[in-house]
Structure formats: structure tokens, C-alpha cells
Amino acid sequence: MDININIKRLSPDVVIPKYGHVLDAGFDLVASEDVIIEPGETKLVPTGLALDIPYGYILEIRPHSGITLKTRLRVQLGMVDSVYNGEIGVIVDNIWREECGSTPRLCILNGKTEYLDGIYYPKFTYLIRKGDRIAQGVIKPIEYAVFTEAAALGDSDRGTSQFKV
Known part of the structure; x- marks a missing residue:
């Protein structure tokens, strides 16, 4: 089922999302500006987009598998509700890595310190480039729950055990 999502570019050169292949579940979110993430840092990477998500749906922000596999950047899962219409941002952690990933244009700055645009950065700093x-x-329908307080809950095979090792 196709659903229309109105989208607003917050600057004229921002990339409109698109699906890589016809049957892909997720569409690409692209950085709208250069972002430098030093080791141990968490940054919000802007997309330059605002979406009008219909009531009853959410936007899930998920990691790009190639980045997760080839770098030490970790995209945090995110959820955007239909009532939010500001800029979509992607939360990214740099958990460090010693070698450059093979993802095009997304590369670590190697060396003890690196000089970029007149600034020295620590070893293992990542540069996410605009584009x-x-x-x-992923756009997903949601269901709303009605919570009812109960004196007891039903039985299950697992019961109250939390984690199995």
C-alpha cells in the first residue's frame, strides 16, 4: 500500500529520499552538511528535510547496514511521530576504528592527529560529508494501546524470568 508523505526541503540542494530498489522497505536519508565526529562523540546529523507524516504512522530511523559493517559509526534507532514536523536528524555515535571503511566518501581521518580545514582532530575522527x-x-503504521490495570497477569512459559544466558 502506497501512502503519500509530503516533504519539505529546508534548503534547495537537499536530497529527496528515495528507495534504492523497487521492493526495499527503507529509503535513504542523506546528510545535508558536513559533520565531524570525534572518537567517543555523539552528533546529530541533519538531513535538511521535514516530513508531514500522516496520523497513524511513524518514521523509524534505522542504521545503514554498510556503515555499521564497515565503520565504527553507530546510527541510533529513532522514531518520528506524526505530530513532529521539524527537521529530521540522525543521531550518530563514533565508537572508534583504526582503519578507513570502504564506504564511498565516508572515511576516517587517520594518524595521530589530522589537519582538516585549518583544525587538528584526534586520531579516529570521522568526517561525514554532505550527500x-x-x-x-521506514514508514510504519502504528496501533494505539489502551492500558487496563489488572490485579494479575496471564500465565506464560517464560513467566517473570528476564534474561536467559
């Missing part, structure tokens, strides 16, 4: 595919978005 890099940084995450995927």
Missing part, C-alpha cells in the same frame, strides 16, 4: 547516505527511513 553521504547515513541512515534509512
Whole structure:
């Protein structure tokens, strides 16, 4: 089922999301500006997009598998509700890596310190460039729950055990 999502570019050169293949579940979210993420840092990577998500749906922000596999950048899962119409951002952690990933244009700055645009950065700093595919978005329908307080809950095989090792 196709659903229309109105989209607003917050600057004229921002990339409109698109699906890589016809049957892909997720569409690419692209960085709208250069972002430098030093080791141990968490940054919000802007997309330059605002979406009008219909009531009853959410946008899930998910990691781009190539970035997760080839770098030490970790995209945090995110959820955008239909009532939010501001800029979509992607939260990214740099958990460090010693070698450059093979993802095009997304590369670590190697060396003890690196000099970029007149600034020295620590070893293992990542540069996400404007136009890099940084995450995927998935539009999903949601169901609303009605919570009812109960004195007891039903039985299950697992019971109250939390984690199995």
C-alpha cells in the first residue's frame, strides 16, 4: 500500500529520499552538511528535510547496514511521530576504528592527529560529508494501546524470568 508523505526541503540542494530498489522497505536519508565526529562523540546529523507524516504512522530511523559493517559509526534507532514536523536528524555515535571503511566518501581521518580545514582532530575522527547516505527511513503504521490495570497477569512459559544466558 502506497501512502503519500509530503516533504519539505529546508534548503534547495537537499536530497529527496528515495528507495534504492523497487521492493526495499527503507529509503535513504542523506546528510545535508558536513559533520565531524570525534572518537567517543555523539552528533546529530541533519538531513535538511521535514516530513508531514500522516496520523497513524511513524518514521523509524534505522542504521545503514554498510556503515555499521564497515565503520565504527553507530546510527541510533529513532522514531518520528506524526505530530513532529521539524527537521529530521540522525543521531550518530563514533565508537572508534583504526582503519578507513570502504564506504564511498565516508572515511576516517587517520594518524595521530589530522589537519582538516585549518583544525587538528584526534586520531579516529570521522568526517561525514554532505550527500553521504547515513541512515534509512521506514514508514510504519502504528496501533494505539489502551492500558487496563489488572490485579494479575496471564500465565506464560517464560513467566517473570528476564534474561536467559
